[in-house]
Amino acid sequence: MVSEIERPAPEQSHTRAVEDYLKAICVLQRETGSVQTSALAQRLSRTPASVTNMVKSLAEQGLVEHVPYYGVRLTLAGERAALRVIRRHRLIELYLIRHLGYSWDRVHAEAERLEHAASDELVERISAVLGHPEIDPHGSPIPGPEGEWQERTYPALSELMPGQTGVVREVSDADPERLRYLADLGLYPSTPVTVLGRAPFEGPLRVLVRGEEKLVGSALAAMVRVELTHEQAR
Amino acid sequence: MVSEIERPAPEQSHTRAVEDYLKAICVLQRETGSVQTSALAQRLSRTPASVTNMVKSLAEQGLVEHVPYYGVRLTLAGERAALRVIRRHRLIELYLIRHLGYSWDRVHAEAERLEHAASDELVERISAVLGHPEIDPHGSPIPGPEGEWQERTYPALSELMPGQTGVVREVSDADPERLRYLADLGLYPSTPVTVLGRAPFEGPLRVLVRGEEKLVGSALAAMVRVELTHEQAR
């Protein structure tokens, strides 16, 4: 325990609402660069007007840059704060599964609240007990304590072409029911999959999962991220 | 896992502020019957005006009975809600010590926030992992899941007369520094103690703790509750 000598730790905590906004912006901006009001509103189940209000406040606090009518981006300070919340969330999810018998589909809701209440000390203890893991139960990377973040983006299962093969790496965790169904299908991180065929017009995919052929709707397949096997990656 | 058949559970949760007020009222009323505005204000570090406001709101929600200028008492619904929070708090404290390496003096602050964020499911899982304990790390009883509450009041160490002997059963947990010092003195639950003498005018006590004589200020001694040994209890 040498760490007691370290800096007294910022521990600056934002409100619950601010933390959830920052987290959402962080995840969304990873895909699209800047984040629209409507996207944020949908993700957080708020009205667009509420989002505009909060975004203005975040901008005043220096956590985001806001170009009216265009969108927001996190500043450096905003990203730091967002990664801190994401780290908490993912460590807590893994802890609940490993040490408290939680199931895959139930941890998200619990972590969504605990992430705002846990101190830095608690989070680091949890990380230590888990052996400082780098991947959460749904396959998402866990940012480091200083916000180290491993960039990686896998294509969605729904984007693959017939014949393509890969390994499931990450699954969206927001909806318990869908998550339970994905588990039934065998679609969770580290499962090898091969796309056998796909119906036109956003129709279902035929996917080979552990020797069995499964039909997967395209909305569901969009929740599943796959690392393509070697040279197949086009 | 038969419990899935049980009732869907009320899980009705109040706000963080409401929960903290109910908890404080519950603890205070155990000593004095009804609770004054000023006592509540001091305990919660709020102004008396804020307390009056909240008390009015609690009364409207049917959680307390309020006689203006006299004080509040919990209703049955209020007591149920309060015991639920106290249960959470104490289970969480014990869990943090047993499973996450927390020290005696640090758990209270952490539990003070987590008690509002943890779901009933999480709390019951924690209780199960701990083997459904009935006493928290500071010696306070843990209410049951349905609010079962074991009445017990021990005299404070500061009230004992020279010559009286007993066993420490409970220690007030609010202040980390004092708590650390009490641990140094050896004054924690299950330690046998004998009062050797006491100075007048709220002066310090001379107390025999595990063969050593210690000087304990009366304010500190008031934090320690002692079960008197057999027929000595006068």
Add this chain to the structure above:
DNA sequence: GAGATTTTTTAGTCTTATCTAAAATCCATG
């Protein structure tokens, strides 16, 4: 029992976060 003091309540303000309805702006299309 009349002041003086303490305690509690009232009145009014502030902050955070949300909403609905209306206005402003952007963008696609003809």
Add this chain to the structure above:
DNA sequence: CATGGATTTTAGATAAGACTAAAAAATCTC
């Protein structure tokens, strides 16, 4: 490049919970 539709922002309201300052009630003191 005008206009209709979608998106975003503004305006105004509400709720929770906190505060300060002032008024009211209870209590203490002589």
